[in-house]
Amino acid sequence: MQNKGWRIILTLVLAVNVGVIVFLVMGSANSTEPAVVNVAETAKFKSVDIPDSVxxxxxxxxxxxxxxxxxxxxxxxxxxxxxxxxxxxxxxxxxxxxxxxxxxxxxxxxxxxxxxxxxxxxxxxxxxxxxxxxxxxxxxxxxxxxxxxxxxxxxxxxxxxxxxxxxxxxxxxxxxxxxxxxxxxxxxxxxxxxxxxxxxxxxxxxxxxxxxxxxxxxxxxxxxxxxxxxxxxxxxxxxxxxxxxKYPIIPTKEIEVTGPVLDFADFSHAHDINYKLLKDFNPWLRQAYLTNSLGKTYTIKIPQLN
Incomplete structure (x- = not known):
């Protein structure tokens, strides 16, 4: 009996859904308002123009x-x-x-x-x-x-x-x-x-x-x-x-180093920047220190961010 009852309920639900769909379709067909469909404009790619002289x-x-x-x-x-x-x-x-x-x-x-x-x-x-x-x-x-x-x-x-x-x-x-x-x-x-x-x-x-x-x-x-x-x-x-x-030009000041630098993290903090920025502006420094045993003069750039 329970199974028979569920079959009756499901049949009624399906009938109602079909009726709603038919109503919507007929209503749309009889409407005087045109349907509005939003379709993204198709991207268009074209050849590039070649100048007359290069x-x-x-x-x-x-x-x-x-x-x-x-x-x-x-x-x-x-x-x-x-x-x-x-x-x-x-x-x-x-x-x-x-x-x-x-x-x-x-x-x-x-x-x-x-x-x-x-x-x-x-x-x-x-x-x-x-x-x-x-x-x-x-x-x-x-x-x-x-x-x-x-x-x-x-x-x-x-x-x-x-x-x-x-x-x-x-x-x-x-x-x-x-x-x-x-x-x-x-x-x-x-x-x-x-x-x-x-x-x-x-x-x-x-x-x-x-x-x-x-x-x-x-x-x-x-x-x-x-x-x-x-x-x-x-x-x-x-x-x-x-x-x-466009990316801005970042002003810098230059610091001359003529001896060793034991720790560039300490060096950067002493000049009010972090280690990352020091290395970003001076990628030629390949270690976290500089022994500079020959006493060369190196110029290190310090970005001025304020």
Missing amino acids: SFAGEPMPLHRFDVRESLDRELLVNSYFHSQTLRLIKLAPRYFSVIEPILEEKGIPDDFKYLAVAESGLNPSAISPARAIGFWQFMQGTARDYGLEVSNEVDERYHVEKATYAACDYLLDAYEKYGSWTLVAASYNAGMRGIDRQLERQKADDYYNLLLVTETGRYVFRIAALKLILENPAAYNLIVPEEE
Whole structure:
């Protein structure tokens, strides 16, 4: 009897539900008001526009050639649609360009080479590649020492933005003396001068755009040029970053150290900052101490946050 009663109740419930559904459908059909459906607008992606002319370090890119044009197009697409990274680069650029632009000018290096640093490290002073190239300008250990940077267990100046920029400028000047072409200079920064020399001789060429190179170097100058175009005019690539959202330039004061530092945590607290900030602004200090047995003079930056 109980089972029979439950079957009757369930039948009634189902009948009521069906009746409600029929009522709603009929009511909707007879209504004079149109149904409102909220559908999110479909995202639209389009090709990027390639300028009529593009130059790198004052040297024109031969865009009349299909292979050159398509190579630039590839890098513009990759970097303009890599939204999170490219937006972050736009935010970071004022902070680091303010440091490296005066050094490039002082050393007689075209300003466009600041975009080489973007391509190399993503404006990360602590960047480390799988090949163990390190820092803003991605120096290998041997090359860093060749160009006067200190690389030791306690101090690694590949992480020092200013000093590494001066060293990079010296390399670029040496390469320009060899090639007389800033485009080839940029390519040599990626492949090495020996690598570029070998390909110029093998292929009987004298121009970057006529060389068959490994993929990374073959894309390298185009990537730099694409980053230049995007960072110079982000809005043209639908990347909008208001000025107030760009990362600020943090003022610093400089403290000269001529002897050992027993504990950088104590040192940082003595200068009213924490250990993390000390290392953020001085990533070239690789340990929590500095023995400085040779009595060198090191300049440590202290951020001024007040």
